[in-house]
Amino acid sequence: MNSREPSPLTPAVNPGDTLKPPVTAYGPVGWLRKNLFNSVPNSLLTVLTVAFLWKTVPPLLQWAFVDAQWATPSALCRQSDGACWSVISRNLRFILFGFYPYDQQWRPIVAVILLLGLIFFSRDRKYWTKPLAYAWIVGLAAMGTLMAGGVFGLSAVESSQWGGLPLTLLLAVFGLTAAYPLGVVLALGRQSRMPAVKVLCIVYIELIRGVPLISLLFMASIIFPLFLPEGVTINKILRAQLAIILFTAAYIAEVVRGGLQAIPRGQYEAAESLGLNYYLTMRLVVLPQALKIVIPPTVSILISAFKDTSLVVIIALYDVLKTTQTVLSNPEWMGFSREAYLFLALFYFTGCFSMSHYSRRLEKQLSTEH
Amino acid sequence: MTTPPASPSIPTASRPMVEMIDVHKWFGEFHVLRGIHLTVHAKERIVICGPSGSGKSTLIRCINRLEEHQRGRIIVDGIELTHNIKNIERIRSEVGMVFQHFNLFPHLTVLDNLTLGPVWVRKVPRKQAEETAMYFLEKVHIAEQARKFPGQLSGGQQQRVAIARSLCMNPKVMLFDEPTSALDPEMIKEVLDVMIELAQEGMTMLVVTHEMGFARSVAHRVLFMDEGRIVEENTPQEFFANPKHERTRLFLSQILH
Numbered sequence: 001m002n003s004r005e006p007s008p009l010t011p012a013v014n015p016g017d018t019l020k021p022p023v024t025a026y027g028p029v030g031w032l033r034k035n036l037f038n039s040v041p042n043s044l045l046t047v048l049t050v051a052f053l054w055k056t057v058p059p060l061l062q063w064a065f066v067d068a069q070w071a072t073p074s075a076l077c078r079q080s081d082g083a084c085w086s087v088i089s090r091n092l093r094f095i096l097f098g099f100y101p102y103d104q105q106w107r108p109i110v111a112v113i114l115l116l117g118l119i120f121f122s123r124d125r126k127y128w129t130k131p132l133a134y135a136w137i138v139g140l141a142a143m144g145t146l147m148a149g150g151v152f153g154l155s156a157v158e159s160s161q162w163g164g165l166p167l168t169l170l171l172a173v174f175g176l177t178a179a180y181p182l183g184v185v186l187a188l189g190r191q192s193r194m195p196a197v198k199v200l201c202i203v204y205i206e207l208i209r210g211v212p213l214i215s216l217l218f219m220a221s222i223i224f225p226l227f228l229p230e231g232v233t234i235n236k237i238l239r240a241q242l243a244i245i246l247f248t249a250a251y252i253a254e255v256v257r258g259g260l261q262a263i264p265r266g267q268y269e270a271a272e273s274l275g276l277n278y279y280l281t282m283r284l285v286v287l288p289q290a291l292k293i294v295i296p297p298t299v300s301i302l303i304s305a306f307k308d309t310s311l312v313v314i315i316a317l318y319d320v321l322k323t324t325q326t327v328l329s330n331p332e333w334m335g336f337s338r339e340a341y342l343f344l345a346l347f348y349f350t351g352c353f354s355m356s357h358y359s360r361r362l363e364k365q366l367s368t369e370h
Numbered sequence: 371m372t373t374p375p376a377s378p379s380i381p382t383a384s385r386p387m388v389e390m391i392d393v394h395k396w397f398g399e400f401h402v403l404r405g406i407h408l409t410v411h412a413k414e415r416i417v418i419c420g421p422s423g424s425g426k427s428t429l430i431r432c433i434n435r436l437e438e439h440q441r442g443r444i445i446v447d448g449i450e451l452t453h454n455i456k457n458i459e460r461i462r463s464e465v466g467m468v469f470q471h472f473n474l475f476p477h478l479t480v481l482d483n484l485t486l487g488p489v490w491v492r493k494v495p496r497k498q499a500e501e502t503a504m505y506f507l508e509k510v511h512i513a514e515q516a517r518k519f520p521g522q523l524s525g526g527q528q529q530r531v532a533i534a535r536s537l538c539m540n541p542k543v544m545l546f547d548e549p550t551s552a553l554d555p556e557m558i559k560e561v562l563d564v565m566i567e568l569a570q571e572g573m574t575m576l577v578v579t580h581e582m583g584f585a586r587s588v589a590h591r592v593l594f595m596d597e598g599r600i601v602e603e604n605t606p607q608e609f610f611a612n613p614k615h616e617r618t619r620l621f622l623s624q625i626l627h
Contacts, residue, residue: 264473266469266471266473267473267475269436269467269469269473270467270469270473270474270475271475272436272462273434273436273462273465273466273467273536274462274463274486274487274491274535274536274539275459275460275462275463275464275487275491275539276459276486276487276490276491277455277459280490280491284486284490285475285486288477289475289476289477292477366477368476368477368519368520368521
């Protein structure tokens with residue numbers, strides 16, 4: 001039924017007839033011509049850029065690697081012309097773990113390794129099965145136990161002593177994983193036919209989006225406790241975490257709403273005419289398509305939320321940024337802020353870049369066009 | 371409208387599969403359906419035609435409640451369509467629908483498109499649902515495409531998949547909403563062939579189409595709609611040979627060359 005005769009109008013092409021393009025159009029020479037020297041202004045720009053790089057890159061490498069001090073005391077650093085990476089290496093444990101008791105720091109190490117391991121195994125959709133969900137539950141419980149202690153002979157560590165890397169990862173990972181489903185629910189609520197639900201979601205989204213994260217964090221740490229009955233306190237980290245979740249969710253909700261609007265009416269109708277109810281229509285037909293469309297903007301939000309966790313310094317939580325700054329305020333290491341902030345930049349970049357890399361891979365996997 | 375003259379091929383003895391009694395529908399101020407009376411018996415095949423905007427699509431979309439009627443009654447297989455959501459979902463699962471633009475789920479393979487309804491609505495075990503799906507894919511001559519995504523198929527193939535998707539729910543009635551209007555001319559035949567095979571097996575069908583050849587050879591009754599009313603209703607022989615209504619004659623003269 002599908003075989004079609006070749007049209008007599010199409011001229012026959014003999015495979016032997018193909019001609020190679022002229023030598024200047026392909027290969028390295030062709031590439032240079034086409035991309036770097038294809039016009040006078042472009043050639044000029046190329047020359048200028050090369051000259052600029054020639055001037056800047058070698059000294060930078062000299063500073064960062066050749067002349068660098070890697071683990072010397074600060075006095076030696078001050079005599080050297082190179083970068084002083086010792087500010088990181090000699091204070092690494094404080095930067096990573098803050099005021100967590102020194103002899104107990106194996107506990108946050110294990111907790112972080114557990115978390116990164118779980119994230120690593122969750123990256124492949126092949127593994128998205130029930131056992132992985134159980135692994136997450138067990139893993140989270142283990143991490144909580146390790147950090148807080150107080151059982152199994154582990155000494156109790158107050159959450160006010162938590163800091164550095166575990167705190168940043170905690171705020172980021174939970175902030176993002178909790179904000180995403182909440183955002184989806186809000187987006188669905190905003191489209192609801194029930195007026196009460198719809199209005200509630202709109203008010204929530206617009207209120208939260210109209211307020212900077214900093215003020216939300218202040219509210220969570222200062223104003224919110226005023227409303228609690230006397231004697232009741234809610235952990236400070238938890239309050240900051242909630243503020244981050246509520247904030248990020250509002251942004252995700254708007255992005256997801258955009259995705260929902262891109263799904264044609266016919267998809268709903270086809271699902272409904274099979275007898276699928278609202279929940280199944282959303283879960284099986286609409287959301288898989290809508291969420292796929294909005295992967296790029298969603299990841300942008302998640303990336304900025306990850307970086308925004310550093311704002312918790314203003315309510316005196318010691319995340320990685322704050323512990324690093326604390327090291328710099330030590331007279332011994334004062335003045336090495338270049339190295340310290342480069343290190344931090346590298347840390348945040350690694351996190352953000354992995355997210356964006358992963359999102360591109362996910363998009364490719366989910367593509368159903370050819 | 372009275373029942374058309376008894377012809378041996380028209381099954382009238384069986385109980386009505388779809389009954390529409392004085393059905394009205396408005397889109398805002400616009401009166402789309404103006405008192406529709408229609409009884410469709412089991413195994414009956416009805417073709418609905420008419421100019422665009424005459425309400426023919428709206429009429430069949432009311433039968434599985436994709437559109438809500440505002441006056442009158444619609445009874446499908448003994449169940450009346452009301453606001454009861456359970457009844458609506460039950461009727462929808464028993465009424466197959468084929469759309470002009472196929473509306474396959476682009477994120478699922480052809481096979482998953484077919485098993486979605488049976489597995490989630492009918493709670494059929496997946497293995498069994500896949501066997502049924504392959505059976506119907508073979509019926510629409512497209513079994514070799516089961517693992518592909520809809521975006522990789524031609525329009526005609528997609529429409530045949532859409533028909534198979536409806537059949538997997540084992541429907542009692544099939545509604546076709548201009549199933550060939552969005553297709554290239556060369557693909558219309560492959561879809562009509564599948565529909566004719568379906569007709570030969572005794573499926574109850576309501577088809578909105580302008581394919582008059584199909585109407586002539588398959589339909590028991592042809593309905594002509596204009597401005598929200600069923601203007602004329604007859605056997606295909608009479609309908610084409612002797613259109614009674616002036617509006618019908620005009621319409622036929624415009625689409626039959």
